[in-house]
Amino acid sequence: MTVQLLPCYVRGITFAPEPLDTAPSYVRSRDANRWHRPRSGWRFAKDRVAIRYWCGADASDCLGVEETPVGDDVCGTCEGRFQAQQDGTLVFTPRSSLPPRICPATGVQNPAWMRPTRSFPCLVCGEDVTAPPISRYYSGRHIIRHKPGPGLIPPPCRVHGWFYLRLVDGRIVCACTIDLGEVA
Structure with missing residues (x-):
């Protein structure tokens, strides 16, 4: 069996x-x-x-x-x-099969960069993220560290889970499904 x-x-x-x-x-x-x-x-x-x-x-x-x-x-x-x-x-x-405690979008290019608003929905989990004021510690270019919201993209990649999510053409996919030469 x-x-x-x-x-x-x-x-x-x-x-x-x-x-x-x-x-x-x-x-x-x-x-x-x-x-x-x-x-x-x-x-x-x-x-x-x-x-x-x-x-x-x-x-x-x-x-x-x-x-x-x-x-x-x-x-x-x-x-x-x-x-x-x-x-x-x-x-x-x-632990590897649990959803991440920190949203995988942390550190990704901030879609609100150079826009009048500093609050926007995270593209991976849907959580409202507010960018801190720009300072010498934060340039405003990347999404800040936050807990994933209820809309975390299910299901995880069958091989990598939530480890390698990337934004490609307005949608979130695992990096193993795309040509890395285009994204890197």
């Missing part, structure tokens, strides 16, 4: 893996002395697969089985967390 994997967002645009949806019930690296439960994974080359375990470790080029061979050890941390998550007694939400 294969298991459903949780999303695992990665940082880095040049490293753009394909997320895996399922994996064998138990996996281990070739050098490991015990079997682990897979939590998330991705394919990053035509033959290479990386798996993150429930215990927090990860490995690439894993061996996978549906049932562990008799007498082989199983990681207790992985087994406990996997079973608790299956039973609903453990709520596991990796």
Whole structure:
């Protein structure tokens, strides 16, 4: 029986893996002395697969089985967390899969720059942002740091989450979906 994997967002645009949806019930690296439960994974080359375990470790080029061979050890941390998550007694939400605490538009070019108003809706989250007065610490050119509003663009990119949002032609997209030569 294969298991459903949780999303695992990665940082880095040049490293753009394909997320895996399922994996064998138990996996281990070739050098490991015990079997682990897979939590998330991705394919990053035509033959290479990386798996993150429930215990927090990860490995690439894993061996996978549906049932562990008799007498082989199983990681207790992985087994406990996997079973608790299956039973609903453990709520596991990796920080990388949560919406950001700081809006991804922070530091992006300010659309109100050189306009009479200093208050404008953030293009990413819809929150009303007020630019502080221009001073030696703030030039007015970039959006200030703020918490994301209720309109944060869902859903996150399947590979990068909310890490690499860019404004392109009036809409917000993940940088992995565009040609970086045009935006950089």
